[in-house]
Amino acid sequence: AAVSEPAQKCCTENIQPFLTSILEELMGPVSSGFTDVRSLFDREVNDIIQHFQKTNDMTKLKENLDQLMNLPFNSVKMEPCYLKVNLLQELLQDLKSRFKVYHIDFVIQRTQNFMQELMENAVYTFEQLFSPSHQADSAKVATTIEKVKLRVLK
Numbered sequence: 001a002a003v004s005e006p007a008q009k010c011c012t013e014n015i016q017p018f019l020t021s022i023l024e025e026l027m028g029p030v031s032s033g034f035t036d037v038r039s040l041f042d043r044e045v046n047d048i049i050q051h052f053q054k055t056n057d058m059t060k061l062k063e064n065l066d067q068l069m070n071l072p073f074n075s076v077k078m079e080p081c082y083l084k085v086n087l088l089q090e091l092l093q094d095l096k097s098r099f100k101v102y103h104i105d106f107v108i109q110r111t112q113n114f115m116q117e118l119m120e121n122a123v124y125t126f127e128q129l130f131s132p133s134h135q136a137d138s139a140k141v142a143t144t145i146e147k148v149k150l151r152v153l154k
Contacts, residue, residue, distance in 0.1 A: 025091055030111055033084035037115050038153065040081060041122045044068055045149040049142050056138055069127055072119040085111045126152050 048064045071077060085108055092104040130148040 029087040036081040053142050072116050082112045
């Protein structure tokens with residue numbers, strides 16, 4: 001009871017007025033990173049479609065789809081997405097001194113983990129919705145891949 005009133009007053013005066021602007025500032029890099037994850041998935045599937053349309057090779061399609069399933073673990077391709085979130089390091093320095101926010105690296109790492117999870121979920125869902133073995137007509141494969149990609153991105 002003795003701490004409640006001063007704590008509420010401190011939060012109301014020193015923290016609450018800044019929460020909206022802090023969240024907006026932090027969401028910039030986070031949103032940018034997640035947008036890059038989405039774009040990377042989109043580009044990779046488009047590359048698969050284009051390659052298949054040129055070759056009509058079901059064996060190569062299977063190889064490309066296997067590579068897509070490993071995309072969340074491909075650090076070279078995922079790195080640009082992760083780098084967007086590294087901007088939080090600078091943004092959180094000010095919060096560290098003003099609001100005693102510690103473990104900035106943990107916040108960045110967790111955000112990057114969520115980005116990887118999002119990609120894992122996207123490729124898993126894609127895999128579940130599209131199976132090249134069920135595609136009897138190779139002329140419809142590219143169209144089907146595109147439809148599945150759009151469904152996953154939705």
